[in-house]
Amino acid sequence: MTQTPWWHPDRHTDRRPALLARNRIQGALRGWLADEGFLEVDPCALQISPGNEAHLHAFQTQAIGNDGLAHPMYLHTSPEFAMKKLLAAGETRIAAFAHVWRNRERGALHSPEFTMLEWYRVGQDYTVLMDDCAAMLRLAARAAGVEVLRYRDQTCDPFAPPERLSVAEAFTRHAGIDLLATCDGAETDADALRAQCRAAGISMRDDDTWSLMLSKVLVEKVEPHLGHGRATVLDRYPAAEAALARPAPDDARVAERFELYACGVELANGFGELTNAAEQRRRFMLEMEEKHRIYGESYPLDEDFLAALDLMPAASGIALGFDRLVMLATAAPRIDDVIWAPVAG
Numbered sequence: 643m644t645q646t647p648w649w650h651p652d653r654h655t656d657r658r659p660a661l662l663a664r665n666r667i668q669g670a671l672r673g674w675l676a677d678e679g680f681l682e683v684d685p686c687a688l689q690i691s692p693g694n695e696a697h698l699h700a701f702q703t704q705a706i707g708n709d710g711l712a713h714p715m716y717l718h719t720s721p722e723f724a725m726k727k728l729l730a731a732g733e734t735r736i737a738a739f740a741h742v743w744r745n746r747e748r749g750a751l752h753s754p755e756f757t758m759l760e761w762y763r764v765g766q767d768y769t770v771l772m773d774d775c776a777a778m779l780r781l782a783a784r785a786a787g788v789e790v791l792r793y794r795d796q797t798c799d800p801f802a803p804p805e806r807l808s809v810a811e812a813f814t815r816h817a818g819i820d821l822l823a824t825c826d827g828a829e830t831d832a833d834a835l836r837a838q839c840r841a842a843g844i845s846m847r848d849d850d851t852w853s854l855m856l857s858k859v860l861v862e863k864v865e866p867h868l869g870h871g872r873a874t875v876l877d878r879y880p881a882a883e884a885a886l887a888r889p890a891p892d893d894a895r896v897a898e899r900f901e902l903y904a905c906g907v908e909l910a911n912g913f914g915e916l917t918n919a920a921e922q923r924r925r926f927m928l929e930m931e932e933k934h935r936i937y938g939e940s941y942p943l944d945e946d947f948l949a950a951l952d953l954m955p956a957a958s959g960i961a962l963g964f965d966r967l968v969m970l971a972t973a974a975p976r977i978d979d980v981i982w983a984p985v986a987g
Contacts, residue, residue, distance in 0.1 A: 648984055658971040659959050666785040667968055668739065671759065674781055680737040680761060685724035686763065687741060691944040693715035694926040695885060696933040699745035703720060715817065717743040720961055721760055723947040729762055729957055730950035737761035739964065750976045751907060754985050757964040768898045768914035768958040772875050775910055783957055786913045786971035793905035802872035809879050817863040818842045821880065826896040828881040869903035876901045885925045887913040904970055912960035919951040951956055
């Protein structure tokens with residue numbers, strides 16, 4: 643049975659309350675950011691590099707120069723590179739509601755084009771971003787006029803203090819796996835993790851990489867338990883899974899990276915930002931080698947970004963899926979329900 647298109651008056655009437663709530667939520671967050679001293683910026687989406695993470699897939703196009711020659715360009719998967727250049731330029735507290743594009747992603751929680759709220763604080767610890775997230779959950783609920791966030795049959799109290807849980811603690815609690823025993827600094831031991839997974843009754847292939855196994859356990863055993871009743875801050879990711887984050891000062895096996903969950907849905911990804919250009923280049927090259935190994939393609943490095951890191955001060959930054967936040971505040975079952983004019987298809 644063909645679904646009524648989003649632009650049909652009857653369907654729009656059903657969708658309109660959530661869309662109006664979207665506008666109220668965006669207005670509330672913009673007001674809060676302004677009160678906190680953030681400058682809203684508007685980075686261009688067309689970039690030399692879309693990002694250099696192995697499992698992010700971009701939309702590629704061509705820019706035709708005045709000489710008539712074509713140069714490859716990409717729609718960004720995040721405004722991160724451009725915003726960090728602004729930090730290098732001297733801005734200290736910036737935010738952006740940015741349209742971003744990610745290929746190979748379509749589903750209830752994924753749209754090929756979506757809105758990301760990204761913000762940065764110079765000279766502040768990444769844990770401040772956790773407080774920012776808690777404030778935004780409260781603002782979204784108030785703007786939508788609800789007491790709980792909801793996704794399908796799961797609920798979360800946006801006014802309750804979030805639970806803070808390390809990735810290692812979550813693996814022990816929900817999967818019976820000692821994750822950090824398979825890490826030595828940023829180096830990892832796939833065989834050790836595979837043995838633990840199998841001992842815990844989690845099926846793994848002989849050729850699964852450490853990273854793939856971590857992802858499988860996270861999706862199958864850990865994420866279903868996060869953000870129920872109250873939000874969860876999943877903190878201190880393994881260093882091997884934090885290509886853009888600083889190592890934790892007390893343990894080289896983990897990094898200053900966290901993710902925010904509500905109703906089992908990942909909402910945000912925050913970092914204490916890495917500013918070592920040589921280390922960032924090394925990590926990007928490893929990510930692109932892995933991307934080429936798995937998908938047969940890779941993306942160029944943004945040399946301007948790497949050069950800007952030499953001037954970028956210590957900072958913390960975070961990206962929040964704005965459409966997903968609206969989904970939870972309006973109990974919408976699909977991301978397309980809260981996008982004014984969804985991508986066709």
